[in-house]
Amino acid sequence: MITCKTSREIGGMGHPIKRKEDIRFIQGKGRYVDDIKLPGMLHMDIVRSPYAYARIKHIDASEALKIPGVVAVVTGKDLEKYNLHWMPTLMSDTQMVLPTDTVMYQAQEVAAVIATDRYTARDAKEAVRVEYEPMKPVVDPYKALEPDAPVLRTDKEGKTDNHIWHWEVGDREKTEAVFRSADVVVKEHMHIPRIHVVSIETCGCVADYDKVNNHLTMYMTTQAPHAIRTVIALVAGHLGLTEEKIRVISPDIGGGFGGKVPVYPGYVIAIAVSFLTGKPVKWIEDRSENLQADSFARDYHITAEMAATREGKILATRFKVLADHGYTDAAANPSKFPTGLFSIGTGSYDYDTAFMEADAVYTNKPPGGVAYRCSFRVTEAVHAIERLTDSMARALGMDPAEFRMKNFIKKEDFPWKSPTGWTYDSGDYHAGLKKAMEVIGYDDLRREQAEKRKKGELMGIGISTFTEIVGAGPSRDFDILGIKMFDSCEIRVHPTGKAIARFGTKSQGQGHETTYAQIIAEELGIPAEHIQVEEGDTDTAPYGLGTYASRSTPTAGAAAAVAARKLRDKARKIAAYLLEVSEEDLEWEPGKFYVKGAPEKAKTIQDIVFAAYTNHPPGMEAGFEATHYYDPPNLTFPSGAYICVVDIDKETFEIKIRRFVAIDDCGNIINPMVVQGQVHGGLTQGLAPAMYEELIYDEDGNILNGTLMDYLVPTAVESPRWETGHTITPSPHHPIGAKGVGESPTVGAPPAIANAIVDALSVYGITHLDIPITPYKIYEALKAKGVIED
Amino acid sequence: MTRDITVTINGEQHTVAVEPRLLLVHLIREKLNLTGTHIGCDTSSCGACTVLINGKSAKSCTILAVQADGASITTIEGVGTPEALHPLQEGFRECHGLHCGFCTPGMIMRAMELLEKNPNPTEEEIRWGIAGNLCRCTGYNNIVKAIQYAAAKLRGEETPSTEPEFV
Numbered sequence: 004m005i006t007c008k009t010s011r012e013i014g015g016m017g018h019p020i021k022r023k024e025d026i027r028f029i030q031g032k033g034r035y036v037d038d039i040k041l042p043g044m045l046h047m048d049i050v051r052s053p054y055a056y057a058r059i060k061h062i063d064a065s066e067a068l069k070i071p072g073v074v075a076v077v078t079g080k081d082l083e084k085y086n087l088h089w090m091p092t093l094m095s096d097t098q099m100v101l102p103t104d105t106v107m108y109q110a111q112e113v114a115a116v117i118a119t120d121r122y123t124a125r126d127a128k129e130a131v132r133v134e135y136e137p138m139k140p141v142v143d144p145y146k147a148l149e150p151d152a153p154v155l156r157t158d159k160e161g162k163t164d165n166h167i168w169h170w171e172v173g174d175r176e177k178t179e180a181v182f183r184s185a186d187v188v189v190k191e192h193m194h195i196p197r198i199h200v201v202s203i204e205t206c207g208c209v210a211d212y213d214k215v216n217n218h219l220t221m222y223m224t225t226q227a228p229h230a231i232r233t234v235i236a237l238v239a240g241h242l243g244l245t246e247e248k249i250r251v252i253s254p255d256i257g258g259g260f261g262g263k264v265p266v267y268p269g270y271v272i273a274i275a276v277s278f279l280t281g282k283p284v285k286w287i288e289d290r291s292e293n294l295q296a297d298s299f300a301r302d303y304h305i306t307a308e309m310a311a312t313r314e315g316k317i318l319a320t321r322f323k324v325l326a327d328h329g330y331t332d333a334a335a336n337p338s339k340f341p342t343g344l345f346s347i348g349t350g351s352y353d354y355d356t357a358f359m360e361a362d363a364v365y366t367n368k369p370p371g372g373v374a375y376r377c378s379f380r381v382t383e384a385v386h387a388i389e390r391l392t393d394s395m396a397r398a399l400g401m402d403p404a405e406f407r408m409k410n411f412i413k414k415e416d417f418p419w420k421s422p423t424g425w426t427y428d429s430g431d432y433h434a435g436l437k438k439a440m441e442v443i444g445y446d447d448l449r450r451e452q453a454e455k456r457k458k459g460e461l462m463g464i465g466i467s468t469f470t471e472i473v474g475a476g477p478s479r480d481f482d483i484l485g486i487k488m489f490d491s492c493e494i495r496v497h498p499t500g501k502a503i504a505r506f507g508t509k510s511q512g513q514g515h516e517t518t519y520a521q522i523i524a525e526e527l528g529i530p531a532e533h534i535q536v537e538e539g540d541t542d543t544a545p546y547g548l549g550t551y552a553s554r555s556t557p558t559a560g561a562a563a564a565v566a567a568r569k570l571r572d573k574a575r576k577i578a579a580y581l582l583e584v585s586e587e588d589l590e591w592e593p594g595k596f597y598v599k600g601a602p603e604k605a606k607t608i609q610d611i612v613f614a615a616y617t618n619h620p621p622g623m624e625a626g627f628e629a630t631h632y633y634d635p636p637n638l639t640f641p642s643g644a645y646i647c648v649v650d651i652d653k654e655t656f657e658i659k660i661r662r663f664v665a666i667d668d669c670g671n672i673i674n675p676m677v678v679q680g681q682v683h684g685g686l687t688q689g690l691a692p693a694m695y696e697e698l699i700y701d702e703d704g705n706i707l708n709g710t711l712m713d714y715l716v717p718t719a720v721e722s723p724r725w726e727t728g729h730t731i732t733p734s735p736h737h738p739i740g741a742k743g744v745g746e747s748p749t750v751g752a753p754p755a756i757a758n759a760i761v762d763a764l765s766v767y768g769i770t771h772l773d774i775p776i777t778p779y780k781i782y783e784a785l786k787a788k789g790v791i792e793d
Numbered sequence: 794m795t796r797d798i799t800v801t802i803n804g805e806q807h808t809v810a811v812e813p814r815l816l817l818v819h820l821i822r823e824k825l826n827l828t829g830t831h832i833g834c835d836t837s838s839c840g841a842c843t844v845l846i847n848g849k850s851a852k853s854c855t856i857l858a859v860q861a862d863g864a865s866i867t868t869i870e871g872v873g874t875p876e877a878l879h880p881l882q883e884g885f886r887e888c889h890g891l892h893c894g895f896c897t898p899g900m901i902m903r904a905m906e907l908l909e910k911n912p913n914p915t916e917e918e919i920r921w922g923i924a925g926n927l928c929r930c931t932g933y934n935n936i937v938k939a940i941q942y943a944a945a946k947l948r949g950e951e952t953p954s955t956e957p958e959f960v
Contacts, residue, residue, distance in 0.1 A: 019957055021886055028894025029882040031829015031869030035895065038828035121819070122812065203833040203841055203895045203929050257831070257895025258929050290834035442960045512893025512930045664960060679957045680889045683932030711838035711927075719920040719933040728960040 005672050005731070008525065009593040014532065015525030016739065019676035022517045023532070024510075033255040039209045039222050041283040045074055047273055048124035049286075050114040050131045051296065052106040055367040055704020056140035056155075059104055059133060062114055067130035072123035076131060077115040077276060079103035087275050090238050092333040093265065093483055094341065096167075097158070098370060100268045100275075106135070107155065107330035108369045109704055110295035115272045117284065140367035140704040141165065144304065144327035147364040155330060155365045167332050171360035172346045172423045178358035181319040185310035189394040191771045195383045196697035197302040197327070197368075199294050200375050201716050202511070204257020206297060207287035208270050212277040217243060219277070220250045223270055226263045226509055227549025228253040230483060232541045234266055237484075239274065253539035259511035260688070261374025264335040264551050265298050295709040298335070298371030299698060302327040303380070307387040309395045317354045317395070317410045322387055324361035326372070332363060334372025335551070336379055337481045337488060343379025344638075346423035347472040350388035351432045351642060352410040357422040367704045376688045376749040378473045378552040385469045386774070389754030393465070393761065394770050402449070403758070404440060407468050408433060414732070425472060427640045428742075429732045435644035435666045436468050438730060443646045443664045456766060461651035465759025466644070469751040473743040474557025474639040483548060489634045490558035491545035492566045494523060496627040498616040500609030501533040504566075507547010508559040509539045513745060514677045515555065519563050521673050522739060526567030527574075528594025528608045545630055553641075553743035556673065557734075562633035564738040569629040573615070578606045580620040639734045639742035643667045645755040651763050656778035656785075658694060658760060660723040665751070668730045670742035679727055681745045687722045689752025693774050695721065798862040802827065803871030811858045818842045818853040820861075821868060829869035829898045833927070840926030843899035844868050850906040852925070869898035872905070880946035881905060881939070887955040890939030892930030900926050904940045912948055914940070 009015030027033050064076035079101035082088040092098050101112055114131055118124035141147045141155060147165040156162050182188060208223035225231045228251040236246035256263060269286045277284040288297070304325040310318045324342065328334065336343045342361045349357045375382070396406035411432040412419050419427045440446075448464050455462045478487035491507040504523055508515065520534035538544055547559060571591065578596035579586045582604055589596045597605035606614075615627040648661040665682055672678050695715040699707040708714045733740030753774055760776050761769060767790050772780055785791045795810040802825060809824055821827050821844065830853060833841035837855045844853045845867040873879035881901045884890065891897040900923060907914065907922040914922065919940050920933070928936060938953070945952045 022889070024894070025886040025891060026875075028891055028897050029869075029878065029885050029901070030873065030875065031827070031898050033829075033894045035828075035831070037822075037832065040823075040826070121823075122814070201929055202893070203839055203927060204831070204893070205833070256893060257833075258893045260929070290836065290839070512891075512895075514892065666960075675959070676889050676957045679959070680892060680931060680935060683934045684892060684930045685932070687932035688929070710836045711834045712836045716838075716927050716929065718924045718927060719937065720924045722920075722933045724916070724937075725932060725934055726960045 005675055009528065013524050013528055013530050013593055015521055015593060016671065016673050018521065019674055020517060020521065020531060022514050024514065024516045035204055035255050035257055036207050036209060036222050036224050037287045039254065041209060041211055044209065044283040044285055045117050045119060045280065046121045046124045047276060047284050047286040048116050048128045049112050049269060050116065050128050050133065051292065052109060052111045052113050054106060054135055054137045055109045057106050057135040057137045059102060059106060059113065060136055061134040063132040066132065067116055067127040070123060070127050070130060072119040073127045074117040074119065074280065075276065077272060082275060085242060085275065087271065090266065090271055092331055094332040094334050094336060096332040098331045098333055100271045108367050109706055110292065110369065112268045115276065117276050142366055142368065142700055142702055142704045144325050144364045144366055147366050155367065165365040167328060167363035167365060168341050169362050170341050173358035174356065175358045178319050178321050178356050181356050182308065182310045182321065185318055186313040187398055188308060188310050189391065189398050190306065190308045191391060191394055193305045193307060193387060193390060193771065194773045195301045195303045195305065195386055196692065196774065197299045198375055198692050198696045199299055199698055199714065200260035200262035202258030202260055202262055205288045205290055205293040206263060206267060208273050209283055209285045210273040210277040211283040212281060214281040218248050219244055219274065220252065221274065222252045222254060224256055224263045225251065225253045226259045226511060226551050228509055228539055228541050229507055229546045230486060230548055231266060233486065235274065238271065242278065251541045253509050256511040260376040261300065261335065261551050262297055263511065264373055265333055267297060291710045294714055295706050296369050298333060298373040299369060300371065300373055300375035301383060303383040305383065305387045307391045309391045311395055311399065315399050315401050315406055315409050317352050319354060319356035320349055320388065320391065322348055322359040326361055326363040327366050327368065328363050328372055329368040329370040330365055331370040332372065333370035335374065337475055337483060339480055340379065344472045345380040345384045347381055347425065347470060348384030348388050349421050349423055350392065351412060351468050351470045353412045355422050359423065368700060374551055376685055376746050378471060378746050381471055382750045382753065385750045386754050389467045389469060390757060390771060393758045397765060397770065403466050404436060404445060407436060407466065426637060427470065428637055428734050428736055430470065430640060430642050430668065431730055431732045432468060432642060434730050435642060435668055438728065439644040439646045439664050439666045442726065442728065443662060445646065448648060461653055461763040463649045463759040463763025465647045465755045465757065465762055467751045467755035467758065468644045469642060471641040471747050471750055472638050473553035473641060473746065474635055475552055475554055476638055477636060478634045486548065488548050489632045490547040490562055491630065491632045492559055492562035493545045493630040494566050494570060494628065496570065496612045498613055500529060500612045502529055503535045503537060504563065505537045505544040506559045507545050508550040508555045510550060513550065513555060518673045518677055519560065522560055522563045523567045526564055527570060553746045556741045556743045557639045557737060558633055558635060560741060561635065561738045562631045565633055566629040566631035569631065570627060573627065574608060574611045576623065577611045577614050577619060581606050581614055636736050639670065639737060641667065641669045641742040641744060641747050643747050643751045645751045647755040647759040649759040649763055656781040658776065658778065662726065663723055664726045665748060666728050666730060667744060667747055668732050669744035669747065670732060670734045670737065671740035672731065673741060678744050682727045682748045683725050685746060685748030686725045686752050687717055688749045690722060690756065691717050693753040693756035693776065695775050697775050796859055798859055800861050801865040803867060813857065813859050815858045816854055817856040817858045817861050820858040821853060827868050827870050831895055831898060833895065838927065840903060841896050841899040843902040843926060845902055845905060850903045869901060872901060880943040884939035884942035888935045888939040888942050890931060890936045896926060896928045900928065900936060904943065908944050908947060913944060
C-alpha cells in the first residue's frame with residue numbers, strides 16, 4: 004500500500020500526479036538539440052571507414068572542397084596540430100577523435116566535412132576520397148587472446164597482446180574447495196550479446212565558440228553535462244578553453260539509457276571546428292551512424308557455475324567472464340570497477356562463497372560498454388545467476404520457485420553482506436515472489452503445463468527474482484575520472500512561496516521535473532506545481548555526475564530531501580520568532596508549523612518564507628535557499644520477482660508471451676504513475692535483447708544489421724501487455740526510503756523470458772539458449788538435439 | 794536548382810523554393826521552423842516524423858517536399874491549442890503515454906488517422922495501428938491506454954480511469 008503524508012494539492016510523495024514536462028512535449032514544444040538553430044551555423048557530417056581494420060594511405064578532399072558551400076574538411080592530421088586527435092575515455096584508456104594513420108572498426112570516423120547546410124555537407128562527404136590498405140581484423144574476442152593474434156593497439160608503447168585488464172573478486176580457493184566436494188554442480192556458457200540503446204533521438208550537438216569572449220557554449224545530448232564540461236576542459240584546456248569558459252547545456256533529451264554518457268568523437272570535432280572558425284557547428288548523427296559507431300552495451304561471454312547440496316541449498320557460485328570492449332575501453336563505469344557492479348551476480352540467495360573473474364580484450368569493433376538501461380553490468384550478472392538458478396533447480400528436480408524460496412536471503416537478515424563484498428540494504432524476496440505467484444496463478448499454470456506436455460504442446464513458465472544495485476555511489480568507492488559520485492540539489496524559495504530547484508542530474512524522460520518537485524513538496528509542504536525543476540545547464544545547476552544507472556533518486560533525490568530539511572530547520576526558527584514561542588514548542592505538518600496544543604496558532608510555509616525576506620529574525624541571514632551535495636552512505640538494492648508464461652508454436656517455433664507479471668520493490672514510491680511507466684518501459688527494453696536485438700558482425704568485422712531495417716527494436720505488437728505491481732521495503736539509509744527503479748525491469752526481464760523458453764524446451768533436454776532467443780535459434784537447437792531433421 | 798512549391802501547413806499557406814531532393818521533414822523542420830516533427834532514423838522505421846498529408850498519416854522523411862506540392866499538411870503544432878488540447882494530447886498526458894517525448898508527436902499524428910478510420914479500435918487494432926512508430930521509453934502499455942482514452946472522448950463517452958492499475 005502506498006500511503007501519502009501530504010494532500011493531493013501539495014502533491015508530495017505517493018501521489019500519481021500528472022507530469023509537468025508533458026505539456027510541452029504533447030504540443031511539439033520540446034526543445035531537443037536538433038531544434039537549435041543559431042545564426043551562421045555550419046553543419047558537420049562525418050566520413051566513416053568501410054573497413055574494420057585498415058591503414059589510411061591517403062585522404063583526398065580536393066573534390067569535396069570544390070563544392071560551393073563546403074567550408075572545410077578536417078582529418079586526424081589537422082587535429083594532431085592541436086593535440087586533439089586522441090582523447091581519454093571514461094575508463095582512462097585512449098580513443099581516437101580522428102585517426103592519423105589507422106582505422107580500428109567499421110564506421111569509425113575518418114574525416115569531418117563542414118558546410119553551410121546539411122545537404123551540402125552530405126554531398127561533400129561522398130566526395131572525399133580515402134585510400135585504405137585493409138588488414139585482417141580481430142573480431143572474435145577469444146581469438147584476440149591467442150598468441151599469434153595481431154596486436155591491435157600498437158599506439159601503446161610496449162603493448163604485446165590484446166589483453167586490457169584482469170579483475171577478480173571473492174575467495175578463489177574457498178570456492179574451488181566447495182565445488183570439489185559439492186553434491187551437485189551445474190555449468191552454463193552464455194553470451195550476453197552486444198546491443199545498442201537506440202534512444203529514438205540520436206546523438207548530436209551544436210558547438211558555439213565565441214572568439215571575442217573566448218567562450219564555448221556546447222548544446223549536446225548528454226546525460227552528464229557537468230562531467231562533460233570537466234572533460235572538455237581537460238581535453239582543450241591547453242588551447243585556453245578552461246572550465247569557467249565552457250557552458251554545457253543539455254536541452255530536452257530524446258531518451259538516453261546510457262548511450263548519452265560517453266564523449267563521442269563527433270562532439271570533440273564540432274568543438275574543434277567551432278573553435279577554429281568562430282562559428283556555431285551542428286553535428287547530428289544518422290540512426291545508422293548511431294547504431295554502427297556509438298557505444299554498444301553488454302558483449303560479455305560468461306561461464307557460470309553453481310554448486311549445491313542434494314537437498315537444494317546453494318553453496319557457491321563461480322563466474323568467469325571474457326569482455327569484448329572493441330578497440331578501446333570506453334565503458335562508462337566508476338573508476339574502481341572495470342566490470343561495473345557485475346559482482347552483484349551472487350543474486351538474491353543466501354550463501355557465503357563465490358569467486359568471479361573477468362578479462363577484457365581489444366577487438367576491431369566499436370568501443371563502448373555503456374549501459375542499456377542497466378546499472379553498470381548488472382544485467383549481465385543477473386542473467387547469469389538467474390539462468391543458473393533455473394539450471395540448478397532442473398538438475399535437482401525441484402520446482403524453480405520452490406528452489407528460490409528455499410535459498411532467498413530472509414528479510415530479517417538484512418543488512419546482508421554478500422560474498423563479493425556488498426551490503427544489501429533491505430529486501431523481502433519471499434513476499435515479492437509469493438505475490439507474483441499468486442497474481443499469475445502459478446500452481447494452476449504448472450498443472451496446465453503438465454497437461455499440455457502430455458499433448459506434446461510447448462508451454463513454458465520462467466521466473467526471475469533479481470537484486471539490483473544502484474545509486475552510485477558512496478565517495479569512498481565511487482568516482483569517474485577522480486570526481487566523486489555525489490549528486491546535488493539547490494533550492495531557492497521566492498518571497499511568495501514558490502520555488503526553483505536545480506540539480507546535477509539530467510532527465511532523459513524519467514520525469515524529474517515532476518518527481519523532484521514531489522520530494523520537495525513532501526518535505527516543505529509547498530505544492531509540487533509551484534516548484535520549478537531545472538537541470539542540464541552547467542552555468543546554473545550545482546555540480547553533479549548526471550543521470551544513469553538509476554542513480555537520480557538515490558543521489559539527487561536524496562539531496563533534494565536533505566536540502567529541503569535544511570530549509571525546514573530554518574523555517575522552524577522563523578516560525579518560532581513569528582509566533583513568539585521556542586522552537587521546541589512547534590510541531591510540523593506538511594505546509595505549516597503550529598504551536599503544540601494550540602493548532603490555531605500556526606504559520607504556513609508561505610508565511611514563513613515571506614518573513615524570510617521581509618521580517619526575518621535579527622541575526623539570521625535573509626532569504627530562503629539551501630544546497631546539498633549528497634554522498635550516499637551505501638548503494639540501494641531494489642529487487643523484483645518476475646514470472647513469464649510463453650507458448651511456442653511446434654511448427655514455426657514462434658514464441659508468444661502469454662503473460663508477464665512483474666512485482667518490483669523499489670522502496671518508497673515518489674509517484675506510482677511514473678514508477679509504473681518506468682517499469683513498463685524497462686520491461687520492453689528487457690524483452691528486446693531476450694528475443695530480438697543483437698548487433699551482429701561477420702568475420703571481417705562488417706556489421707550485418709547496422710540500420711533499423713534489420714536491428715529489431717520491439718514495436719507495440721511484439722511488446723506484451725505488462726502486468727505490474729509492487730512490494731515496498733524502504734531503504735533504511737536513504738532519506739526518503741527510495742531505491743531507484745528505471746533499470747530494474749531491463750535487468751530482470753531477460754532471464755524471466757529466457758527461463759520460460761528454456762522451460763518449454765526442457766522436455767527435449769535443452770538447458771540453455773543464448774539470448775536473443777529466436778525461432779531460428781530454437782530450430783537449430785532442436786536440430787542439434789536430433790528432435791527435428793533438416 | 795530549386796523549384797517553387799506551395800504547401801498548406803496547419804492551415805497556413807507557404808510558397809517555398811526547394812531543391813527537388815529536399816525531404817518533406819527538412820522542409821517542415823528547417824525551412825518552416827516547425828520542430829515538433831522529429832527525426833529518429835534514416836530508414837523510415839521509427840515514425841517520429843509522422844505528419845498528416847491530406848488527412849493521411851505519412852512518414853515525412855520518406856517523402857520529398859516537391860511531392861507534397863499542393864498538399865495540406867498537419868503537424869503536431871497544428872493539433873489542439875494550449876487552452877483546448879486535442880483528446881489525444883490530453884490522453885497521452887493523463888495516461889502517462891510519454892516519457893522523453895521524442896516519439897510523441899509522431900505517435901499522436903499516427904493515432905489521429907487511426908481513430909479517424911476506426912473510432913472504436915480494440916487493443917489489438919491499436920497495437921497494429923501504431924506498429925510503424927517506435928517508442929523506446931514507455932513499453933507501449935500507456936500509449937495504448939492514451940489512444941483508448943482519446944477514442945472514448947472523441948466518441949463522446951466517459952473516459953476510462955487514468956489512475957495507474959497495479960496487480
